[in-house]
Amino acid sequence: MYLNPFTFHQPTTISEAARLLANSPHSKLVAGGSFLINNLKQLKRRGMKTPGHIISLKNIIELKGIAVDHQKLVIPSMTTIREILECPSLDDNFRILKNAAKNIATTPIRNTATIGGNLTCRYTWTEMPAVMIALEADFHFIGADNHEHTLSAENFFKNGAKTDKILSHITILRDKNAALVYARVRRSGYVDIPLLSVCLKTAFEKNSLTKTCLAINNSVEFAQRDTKLENFLNQRPIFQELPQEALDHLHEAIYNTRADDYKKYIFRVTLKNALAELIQKKPGILK
Ligand SMILES: Cc1cc2nc3c(=O)[nH]c(=O)nc-3n(C[C@H](O)[C@H](O)[C@H](O)COP(=O)(O)OP(=O)(O)OC[C@H]3O[C@@H](n4cnc5c(N)ncnc54)[C@H](O)[C@@H]3O)c2cc1C
Structure with missing residues (x-):
């Protein structure tokens, strides 16, 4: 099935992506695309309006690369489920992320699906939300004003997991005990x-x-x-x-x-x- 036509944007910075999101009417972000492409097909099949602008996060280097030190873990939103599963430095309380990642879908989906997509897709059944709440994670969002807004995972899901911003990264404090x-x-x-x-x-x-x-x-x-x-x-x-x-x-x-x-x-x-x-x-x- 062909998708309805849309303008495809490939920004290279978060601020550019956030501006595009705020200024393009009826726009949608795409990360790995494992949900979004199917959603676009379903909307078309039902005769519903589909977004006129798709903004890809794929070329934004700032959204990639897990960083871990003795105090905290930083997971940029474009980290794939596979990268979490295979990250060698997830120890202490961070290790539980691997336990959850290994159950998610199949190898081809884990290769493309991102943590950002898993947390912001608003499907109630995805698995990383419970893990993020238990780990007392913080979510960091960038809006059109280019300012960072931080929300605890617990409050994000309490508020219905809605955002008009870009989830840039997740931070989790190390807890050896x-x-x-x-x-x-x-x-x-x-x-x-x-x-x-x-x-x-x-x-x-x-x-x-x-x-x-x-x-x-x-x-x-x-x-x-x-x-x-x-x-x-x-x-x-x-x-x-x-x-x-x-x-x-x-x-x-x-x-x-x-x-x-x-x-x-x-x-x-x-x-x-x-x-x-x-x-x-x-x-x-x-x-
Ligand atoms: C067959 C199948 C089986 C699956 N099984 C499981 C499972 O067992 N357990 C599980 O937990 N998950 C499962 N998943 C879900 C999978 O983890 C998600 O498809 C995936 O995480 C979505 O990530 P994505 O990068 O592909 O998101 P996309 O499809 O690109 O985007 C999904 C939504 O999130 C929004 N979005 C994405 N990134 C951001 C961001 N950084 N900031 C703001 N909004 C953003 C997009 O606008 C879109 O609305 C399964 C999926 C499939 C297709």
């Missing part, structure tokens, strides 16, 4: 997109969990924290039955988005297993 787990429930064996993804971060203090951050993506709403469960877990002494007992302290509305009882059950089993895996990370505990 954090223990993290990532888990997901597959939709089916064929279409490998998740029904649920969960990322848990905690720090062990003596025999308790502290500063627990539990981000859930039920694929119906944008990723969010289950603060009710976090409150239950924080300062809780670790004991064998903790993962089971935790299931009595869920913010139920987050997990009950499916009419199917089996899916509701699987969500709880996944969460329980993720919690069990998390507490196993404390050396010498429950082994």
